[in-house]
Amino acid sequence: MNTAVLISTFxxxxxxxxxxxxxxxxxxxxRQWRGxxxxxxxGLLVLAVLIAALGTALQRVPLSPIRVVVGALLLxxxxxxxxxxxxxxxxxxxxxxxxxQQVEEDVGDGFxxxxxxxxxxxxxxxxxxxxxxxxxxxxxxxxxxxxxIGAAASVLLIGALGAASYRLxxxxxxxxxxxxxxxxxxxxxxxxxxxxxxxxxxxxxxxxLWLGVFYMAAALVLVRVVSYWRRGTLRRLRAAEPxxxxxxx
Amino acid sequence: xxxxxxxxxxxxxxxxxxxxxxxxSVAAAVGAxxxxxxxxxxxxxxAWWLMPLVVIGATVSSLYRAVLRERx
Numbered sequence: 001m002n003t004a005v006l007i008s009t010f011x012x013x014x015x016x017x018x019x020x021x022x023x024x025x026x027x028x029x030x031r032q033w034r035g036x037x038x039x040x041x042x043g044l045l046v047l048a049v050l051i052a053a054l055g056t057a058l059q060r061v062p063l064s065p066i067r068v069v070v071g072a073l074l075l076x077x078x079x080x081x082x083x084x085x086x087x088x089x090x091x092x093x094x095x096x097x098x099x100x101q102q103v104e105e106d107v108g109d110g111f112x113x114x115x116x117x118x119x120x121x122x123x124x125x126x127x128x129x130x131x132x133x134x135x136x137x138x139x140x141x142x143x144x145x146x147x148x149i150g151a152a153a154s155v156l157l158i159g160a161l162g163a164a165s166y167r168l169x170x171x172x173x174x175x176x177x178x179x180x181x182x183x184x185x186x187x188x189x190x191x192x193x194x195x196x197x198x199x200x201x202x203x204x205x206x207x208x209l210w211l212g213v214f215y216m217a218a219a220l221v222l223v224r225v226v227s228y229w230r231r232g233t234l235r236r237l238r239a240a241e242p243x244x245x246x247x248x249x
Numbered sequence: 250x251x252x253x254x255x256x257x258x259x260x261x262x263x264x265x266x267x268x269x270x271x272x273x274s275v276a277a278a279v280g281a282x283x284x285x286x287x288x289x290x291x292x293x294x295x296a297w298w299l300m301p302l303v304v305i306g307a308t309v310s311s312l313y314r315a316v317l318r319e320r321x
Contacts, residue, residue: 068283072279072280072283073267073268075279075300075304076267076268076269076270076275076276076279077267077268079270079275079279079304079307079308080270080271080275082308083270083271083272083275083308083311083312083315086308086312087312087315129266129267132267186304190300190301190304193283193286193300194286194296194297194300197283197286197287197290197296198290199286199289199290199295199296199297199299199300200297201297202297207297211301214301215301215304218305218308222308222309222312225309225312226312226316229312229313229316230316230319233316233317233319233320
């Protein structure tokens with residue numbers, strides 16, 4: 001069992017799982033729980049099959065090229081989360097919020113196929129991102145089982161929390177998590193891409209630690225810097241307003 | 250034709266979701282950084298420092314452009 005892969009996958013998958021739970025709870029609460037849960041199970045089944053198929057196929061490929069490809073993929077994907085996290089935290093602070101899920105309320109007596117499809121679509125689309133994370137983390141270490149267990153634990157734990165109390169799940173600070181996990185994915189991405197290319201790291205595997213701290217610190221500094229840029233932009237806009245109004249008169 | 254359209258949509262969605270996001274220049278910088286790292290490794294020059302620099306540089310530049318875009 002590879003504990004580092006298990007924990008990393010658990011954390012990385014948790015963001016997508018929170019979104020999954022939000023969709024399923026919204027569909028279940030406003031339409032029909034039976035349809036929503038059936039859609040969820042179908043979506044999770046698709047996810048499991050996808051991970052098993054991709055994971056098995058990738059076990060036979062040599063490690064170096066996988067690490068370059070997976071590293072590059074994690075880098076671009078992780079950096080998207082870092083950018084989103086920095087932008088939203090610098091704009092709205094470290095507040096929570098996973099958004100209101102809009103679901104139409106028009107349910108008959110029978111099985112709710114619309115609810116089924118809504119839940120299935122939500123779970124399978126968010127699940128696709130989890131599948132990529134699981135396969136990436138698992139393949140780059142030849143530890144698909146550890147990665148799959150990490151993701152499954154995330155689905156079970158956050159899913160159970162969501163079932164017990166939607167408000168509890170909504171309290172998980174998604175923006176902070178997005179920033180943190182984005183930095184984590186970027187760390188692994190940089191590490192594996194360099195390893196795959198043969199560039200190596202001073203300190204070997206310990207580089208994961210200082211690289212993670214470096215990216216996390218950089219993300220926190222960037223939150224402050226982007227807030228400063230925003231305030232500067234606002235000040236310039238406010239200063240320009242009277243001139244514009246005067247000019248138009 | 251339908252299969253082609255469907256495949257194109259799936260590939261576009263995948264690339265946008267996992268690679269380019271809202272700023273393709275970051276993905277391009279990552280690609281260029283990896284190529285440069287490969288080149289340095291081939292030339293027996295230590296190259297571990299390059300990617301972290303590229304990552305930070307591309308992120309700062311992307312965020313700055315995003316703030317400017319918000320201004321309109």
